[in-house]
Amino acid sequence: MDLRVNGEPHSLDLDPRTTLLDALREHMGLTGAKKGCDHGQCGACTVLLDGRRVNSCLILAVTLDGASVTTIEGLSHPVQEAFLEHDGFQCGYCTPGQICSAVGMLAEADGASLPDAEIRERMSGNLCRCGAYPNIVAAIREVAAR
Amino acid sequence: MTTTTERAVGQPHRRVEGPDKVTGAARYAAEYQVGDDLAYGWVVQSPVARGTLTAVAVDPLVEADDVLAVLWHGNAPRLGKADDPELAVLQNDRISYRGQAVALVVARTLEAAREAAASLQLAIDAEPHDTVLRADHPDLYTPEKVNPDFPSESSTGDVDAAFAGAAVRVDVTYRTPALHNSPMEPHATTALWAGDDLVLYDSNQHPPGIAATVGALFDLPAARVHVITEHVGGGFGSKGTARPNAVLAAMGAKVTGRPVRLALPRQALFSMVGHRTPTIQQIRLGATADGKLTAVDHQAVGHTSRLFEFAEQTAVSTRHMYEAPAVRTGHRLARLDMPTPRWMRAPGEAPGMLALECAMDELAGSLELDPVELRVRNTGFDSYRKCLGLGADRFGWHDRDPRPRRRREGDWWIGTGVAGATYPAMIQPSSARARRQPDGDVEVSIAAADLGTGARTVLTQIAADALGLPYDRVRVRIGDSTLPQASVAGGSSGTASWGWAVTGACRALRESGGLDEATFDSTALVEKLNQEGKHAFGAHFAEVRVDAVTGEVRVSRLYGMYAAGRILNPRTARSQFIGGMIMGMGMALHEESVLDPAMGTWVTHDFAEYHVPVHADVESIEAEWLDDPDEGLNPMGSKGIGEIGIVGSPAAILNAIHHATGIRVRDLPARLDKLLPSL
Numbered sequence: 001m002d003l004r005v006n007g008e009p010h011s012l013d014l015d016p017r018t019t020l021l022d023a024l025r026e027h028m029g030l031t032g033a034k035k036g037c038d039h040g041q042c043g044a045c046t047v048l049l050d051g052r053r054v055n056s057c058l059i060l061a062v063t064l065d066g067a068s069v070t071t072i073e074g075l076s077h078p079v080q081e082a083f084l085e086h087d088g089f090q091c092g093y094c095t096p097g098q099i100c101s102a103v104g105m106l107a108e109a110d111g112a113s114l115p116d117a118e119i120r121e122r123m124s125g126n127l128c129r130c131g132a133y134p135n136i137v138a139a140i141r142e143v144a145a146r
Numbered sequence: 147m148t149t150t151t152e153r154a155v156g157q158p159h160r161r162v163e164g165p166d167k168v169t170g171a172a173r174y175a176a177e178y179q180v181g182d183d184l185a186y187g188w189v190v191q192s193p194v195a196r197g198t199l200t201a202v203a204v205d206p207l208v209e210a211d212d213v214l215a216v217l218w219h220g221n222a223p224r225l226g227k228a229d230d231p232e233l234a235v236l237q238n239d240r241i242s243y244r245g246q247a248v249a250l251v252v253a254r255t256l257e258a259a260r261e262a263a264a265s266l267q268l269a270i271d272a273e274p275h276d277t278v279l280r281a282d283h284p285d286l287y288t289p290e291k292v293n294p295d296f297p298s299e300s301s302t303g304d305v306d307a308a309f310a311g312a313a314v315r316v317d318v319t320y321r322t323p324a325l326h327n328s329p330m331e332p333h334a335t336t337a338l339w340a341g342d343d344l345v346l347y348d349s350n351q352h353p354p355g356i357a358a359t360v361g362a363l364f365d366l367p368a369a370r371v372h373v374i375t376e377h378v379g380g381g382f383g384s385k386g387t388a389r390p391n392a393v394l395a396a397m398g399a400k401v402t403g404r405p406v407r408l409a410l411p412r413q414a415l416f417s418m419v420g421h422r423t424p425t426i427q428q429i430r431l432g433a434t435a436d437g438k439l440t441a442v443d444h445q446a447v448g449h450t451s452r453l454f455e456f457a458e459q460t461a462v463s464t465r466h467m468y469e470a471p472a473v474r475t476g477h478r479l480a481r482l483d484m485p486t487p488r489w490m491r492a493p494g495e496a497p498g499m500l501a502l503e504c505a506m507d508e509l510a511g512s513l514e515l516d517p518v519e520l521r522v523r524n525t526g527f528d529s530y531r532k533c534l535g536l537g538a539d540r541f542g543w544h545d546r547d548p549r550p551r552r553r554r555e556g557d558w559w560i561g562t563g564v565a566g567a568t569y570p571a572m573i574q575p576s577s578a579r580a581r582r583q584p585d586g587d588v589e590v591s592i593a594a595a596d597l598g599t600g601a602r603t604v605l606t607q608i609a610a611d612a613l614g615l616p617y618d619r620v621r622v623r624i625g626d627s628t629l630p631q632a633s634v635a636g637g638s639s640g641t642a643s644w645g646w647a648v649t650g651a652c653r654a655l656r657e658s659g660g661l662d663e664a665t666f667d668s669t670a671l672v673e674k675l676n677q678e679g680k681h682a683f684g685a686h687f688a689e690v691r692v693d694a695v696t697g698e699v700r701v702s703r704l705y706g707m708y709a710a711g712r713i714l715n716p717r718t719a720r721s722q723f724i725g726g727m728i729m730g731m732g733m734a735l736h737e738e739s740v741l742d743p744a745m746g747t748w749v750t751h752d753f754a755e756y757h758v759p760v761h762a763d764v765e766s767i768e769a770e771w772l773d774d775p776d777e778g779l780n781p782m783g784s785k786g787i788g789e790i791g792i793v794g795s796p797a798a799i800l801n802a803i804h805h806a807t808g809i810r811v812r813d814l815p816a817r818l819d820k821l822l823p824s825l
Contacts, residue, residue, distance in 0.1 A: 015255060017257040018256075025177070026256060029179060030170070031170070031173065031174075031176075031177035032171075033170075034174075034330070034331070035176075035332070036330045036331070036753075037752060038411060038412060039753075039754070041412075041752055041753035042330065042412075044330055071170065072168075072170035075169075083164075084165065084168060085160070087160070087717050087718065087721045089167055089168070090380070090718075091329070091377075091379045091380040091598030092163070092172050092377060092598060093331040093379030093380060096170050119761075120762045121761075121762050124760040124762040125760075127753060127760060128761075129328055129330045129382070129758060130380055130598050130721070130725045131721075131724060131725030131726070131727070131729055131759070132721060133759070133760075133761050133764040134724060134767050135721060136761070137761065
C-alpha cells in the first residue's frame, strides 16, 4: 500500500491488523504519535489524516491506501512555539497529540470565534494527566487570536 | 571563566527539552530503534483473583508463525531473590490477584504477540477470593510501620476523655475509593543483552534503583545493568520502583536472544503497576466553644495484598497539622486478594487530608465559625497561617455568606470552600559530576529522571548559579543509571536532593583552581540534616456550581496559595502546582476504581471508565506562592512542590459543594448520583 507521510511517499507491506499508529511507530520510525491507550480514549495518537484530526490507533493502516498523513514530525506551526511559551506540557507524552489536535481544531473552526469554553470542549478528546490544560488552552487561545 | 551577575534560579526559563517534546523528537522507553531483530512482548494476565496455575498450552502457539517464545513458571528462567515479590514474575504457580502476570509471549510482530497472548490456554485451579475492604473486616491488623517509615500509631493526651468533654464534637467517617496513577505513557521497557550486560530503555522515576533491582534478579551487579530513561511520560509514583514490565522484557530478551520491547497496554496498568488503596477513615474532632481543638482522633483503614505489605500513611499528616492537647492516629490494614497498592501522588497526605480538612469544615459549621478562622486558630505554623490569610484575600473569600445553600443563579447552586495543604520537605543523598568542556561550557551529570517536573531545566539553573556561568553555558545530563547516583524522583524530594549534589559538584569545580572535573556526594551532609518538622504548606480555595436539576458539579474556580521554600522556576513550578490541583479535582469529582466483588477486580480499567479530568472540566485555576526560602534545608532553600497541589484541593471542592447545596458527601467521588437525592 502507498501512504504519503509528512509529504514523503512510503510504500508499505503491512499485516492487515496493523493500525496507522503502529505503522507510524513500529514500521516507519515515526514515534512522535504516542500510544496512551490504543482505544481512542486519550488522544495521544492524534495525527492529521488528509488534514483532519484522527485517533491513529483506531484506524487500520491498510484502509488508507493513497492517503496523506501529517504527524508531529511533519508539523511546523505557531501552536508549537505557543506551547513552549505557555508551558503547555510537563511529561510531554500527550503533547504531540494535543498539538496535532489543536492544529486540526483551528482548521475546523475556520476563523470562527473560539472562546475558552469552546476551545476546551473541542480539545476534550486529548487527555493530559499532568494537568497542563490551562496552559494548553492559553497557547491555543494565543494562536487562535492571530 | 566568564561570570555573570544575573542569577538563573528564580527565572521562568522554558523547559530545556521543550523543543524536543513539541516536535516529536523526544524519545520514550518504547521508541528506541535497537536493531533489525527487535521482538515484541505481550503479557498474559490472570483471569482469576486467587488460585494456582497448573498448566499452559505452550506448544500450539510456538508453532504459530512469528511466535518466538511463550514463558510461564513451568519454563521461565529462574530469578534471584526479589525484595519486592511482585517482581518474582513467572516463578511459581500461585495467583495472588486478578491481572497478575502469569505468562509472557514474545513474537516477531506486535500483532502476533497480542493475538497469541489472547489465545493462550491456561489451566487454573481457582479459589474463592476476598477483595472487599470493610471497616469491620475480620483480618484487619496494625502494621508495624506505615510508608515510608512512620510508626503506625501515635497518641498524646487522653483523646477519649477530651472528646467526651468537648463543647463541640464532630465524629464522621470518610471513604475514598481505590485510585489509579494513570500516567499518559503506559509502563514500558525495551530490553537487550550486550553479552552478559543488560540494557534497559525503561520508563521509571529512578534509573539507579531500577538497575539495582533488576540486576539482583538476574544476578548482576547494578553497574552491569544500564538503564536509559531520557524522557518519562509521567509516573505520579507508579514508576518509582521497578515494575514487572522491566523484568519480563529482560527475561524475554534473554530467552530469545533478541531485543524485546514490552509496552503494557493501558488496561494492564490497572492491576500491574500499583494503585492508591481505598480508605475508610473515622475522624473525631472535639473543640471548645471558641474553636480551639481539644481532641483529634484519626483512624484509617486500608488494604494491602497477599504478596507485599504497603501501608499508606493516611493519618500521619494529622499528627502535625493542628495543635491539640490530645491527638491520636492509627492505621489498620487488611490483606486482600488484590494487587499491591503503591505510591500515588502524595500517598497518605492526599486521602488523609481529604478526611481531616472536610471534618474541619464540619466542625466550623457546628461552631458557626469561619472555616479559615478555625484553621488559623489551631495551627502553630506561621507559613500555613499566611497561606490561609493571603489566599483568602486573593480568592475573595470574605464576602461569603457562611450559611450553606444560600446562593442560587438560575439552575446553579453556588458555593465556596477552603482546605489546608501540607507536604513534608524531604531530601535524600545523591551525587553529581561537573565537567568542563573544551569550549568552556560545563556538563553536569546526575542519574536523575525528569517525569515532566522540569528537573532538567531547574538543575541547569541551579548549576549555572553555582558555577557563576550564564544559563546557556551549562548542559545537564540525566536519565541514565551510569551517571553519578541519584535518589528517586518521588516524595517531592527530587530537586532538593539532586540540586544539593549539583550545587556541590559545581562549587567544587569552580573553586578547584582549574581542574576539569569535580564530583560531589551529599550523603554525609544529608544524613546530618534534621528533616523532622520541615513541611511545605498551602491553602486551597474552590468555587463550585451545582446544577439543581442534574446534580452536575462544575469547579468555577480553584485557587492555591503555597509556602513551599524558594521557587526555583516560576513557569514550571506553577505547572506542577496546578497539575496537582487538577488531579485533586479528579479525586474529588471523577476518579474511582470500581470493584466488582464477584470478579475480584476493578471493572474500570481504561480511560472510558476511569475518568480523569479533561479540558472541559478545568475552568479558572491559579496558583500563587509566598517567598519562603528555607536556607537551613539545602543550598537552594527549596522544598518539593510536586505533590502538595493534590493535598487538600479535593477537600476544598467537597466543602464548596456543601456550601453550595447543604449536602455533605463523605464518600468520594462526589458524583451527581450522590447529590441528586437531596437537591
